[in-house]
Amino acid sequence: MTDLGPVAWPPAPIRTERLVLREPEARDRAAVIELLASPEVGTYVGGPQPRDELERTVPGAPSRRPGRFMVALDGAMIGQITLTRATGHIRQAVGKAELGYLFLPQAWGYGYAAEACTAALDWFAGALPGEPVVLATQTANVRSMRLAAKLGFIEAERFEAYGAEQWFGEWPSVTTSD
DSSP, X not given: OOSOTTOOSSOOOEEOSSEEEEOOOGGGHHHHHHHHHOHHHHTTTTOOOOHHXXXXXXXXXXXXXXXXXXXXXXXXXXXXXXXXXXXXXXXXXXXXXEEEEEEOGXXXXXXXXXXXXXXXXXXXHXXXXXXXXXXXXXXXXXXXXXXXXXXXXXXXXXXXXXXXXXXXXXXXXXXXXX
16 A cells, blocks of 8 residues: 555645645656765665666656655755655555655755655645654664654664664654543
């Protein structure tokens, strides 16, 4: 299951102070290839993908699927966020909504990831009230660990997978108490 259940897709673009979270568009293709081919981006996600292969396989308009947001700054894609039900890449996330994010290296260090992820999580909490979100990252990925903490994810466990120690956290959707 990779869908978001009863949530209508796509939502209207989500606007923050500096960013827009929206569906992929044809103009995003070059940035998607750059993102997936980047050695820096690939460091903690299995390595960069070969650029020539991406040039052949990435469609003219990057795929649209429920839960995939392109993050745009001044109209240009700088990253992507996914909020999808995990399909089994790690057992702890199966069937749960999982947050994923990738940003171009030139967008690092400006708070864009925190701003965009906060907006996506706020949207998710409104669309599926009370449903928790999970996140997994390598403990060696200091930037991702810092972002997870800033977003309010709480460590649930650490484990070995993909040849490295992984951190698994949960984000409790805000619910009203009685």
